[in-house]
Ligand SMILES: Nc1ncnc2c1ncn2[C@@H]1O[C@H](COP(=O)(O)OP(=O)(O)O)[C@@H](O)[C@H]1O
């Protein structure tokens with residue numbers, strides 16, 4: 125009984141101190157991001173790895189998500205004779221929910237896992253120690269530019285996802301199922317308000333932060349061996365997905 | 381001078397260092413030997429505080445660096461050069477950029493001065509004309525030499541070498557030893573070498589220390605080390621599986 129209690133206590137303590145460490149990591153990475161000298165060149169480099177490299181997968185998944193929504197919403201709306209609201213339904217669900225969340229998932233898979241693997245390998249091959257030994261703060265050099273880049277890239281990728289998705293739903297709804305083009309856009313025009321765009325923007329911004337934070341933390345602290353790197357990569361993807369969904373719930377509940 | 385006083389370090393339940401006491405004389409070369417996994421790298425990484433001790437002091441010219449603030453620690457660190465076990469070159473940049481990296485980040489030298497300095501160092505380690513290659517395109521020995529060039533490019537007062545010759549063929553190992561000895565004579569830095577390559581490494585060392593069971597079991601001038609009557613030293617030199625050092 126006592127043994128069980130002490131095990132539970134030790135587990136809780138370990139989880140709490142891990143949570144403390146992961147928050148401190150975020151604070152120092154964000155704090156260092158705004159301390160000169162700014163590493164503009166590195167931010168641009170990571171804009172490429174986060175933004176450009178994820179672009180094709182975001183385009184593809186956005187397009188197919190939109191097309192699926194074209195079918196699904198058409199099917200549901202027809203039951204209420206409300207097919208003309210297809211454009212509005214697609215735009216609202218993309219802008220408010222599916223755009224930010226699904227592009228966050230795509231970026232996690234495409235770039236987040238690569239970040240964890242790259243930093244984990246740098247840890248295992250002592251490159252992070254080498255930076256420290258040259259009196260360079262490895263968090264400022266490796267993590268801060270990635271965080272800035274993801275804060276810029278994530279909203280842009282989400283916007284692209286939204287636009288492509290709306291286009292995909294248009295192709296199915298208007299091109300295939302015969303909804304009128306005018307009502308598709310008119311419905312969108314009357315029902316989408318600034319708050320919808322704004323909430324999607326806030327979501328994408330915070331998802332970008334969560335993904336980079338979690339994936340960099342896991343990679344940065346990976347045990348210095350091959351299994352450590354692979355474990356860190358898997359954990360970073362799973363934890364990013366879960367945190368994105370949990371945070372999405374909170375944001376939705378306060379911003380609805 | 382660097383002095384390590386009663387240094388303790390554990391990872392989880394594994395006690396790696398259990399009270400290390402050791403002095404590194406300024407301008408001399410001290411070699412640390414010991415079995416694989418006995419904690420040599422861990423000890424080396426404490427000297428510029430890449431790892432923080434659980435207990436104990438590390439005095440660099442009288443200052444206990446375990447008590448320094450981050451900024452002061454960074455100043456101390458820039459007096460060190462480190463050659464890591466796997467060279468630890470940043471694999472996202474070329475050899476030239478790797479060697480130039482500490483200069484670009486930490487000094488105000490302009491690009492022509494940096495170019496000259498990096499070319500000098502690359503030539504000293506026999507890598508002239510290889511600057512444009514990436515670390516992945518070089519052999520292990522070339523990477524080590526590039527790592528050496530990077531460690532020396534800032535003219536450090538203290539240089540730490542982690543197994544500079546492990547995994548190299550005997551000829552390459554000898555050439556790296558000569559390189560270390562020659563640069564040490566040229567620049568006069570304090571050298572700390574971790575190595576298994578005995579007895580060859582004795583030729584370039586002034587002092588040899590043996591780390592076993594988490595403590596320094598013996599430290600002697602290198603010409604007296606092999607004659608030491610300490611059973612641990614004898615076991616290590618002869619490579620006996622039976623003796624005071626428990627391997628398995
Ligand atoms: N960051 C770390 N986390 C956990 N254990 C470590 C870490 N670094 C070293 N160790 C352990 O400490 C012991 C000594 O390692 P090391 O100093 O690398 O040995 P060596 O003498 O071969 O250089 C090993 O058993 C290793 O597993």
Ligand SMILES: [Mg+2]
Nearest residue numbers: 420421465542
């Ligand atoms: Mg080692």
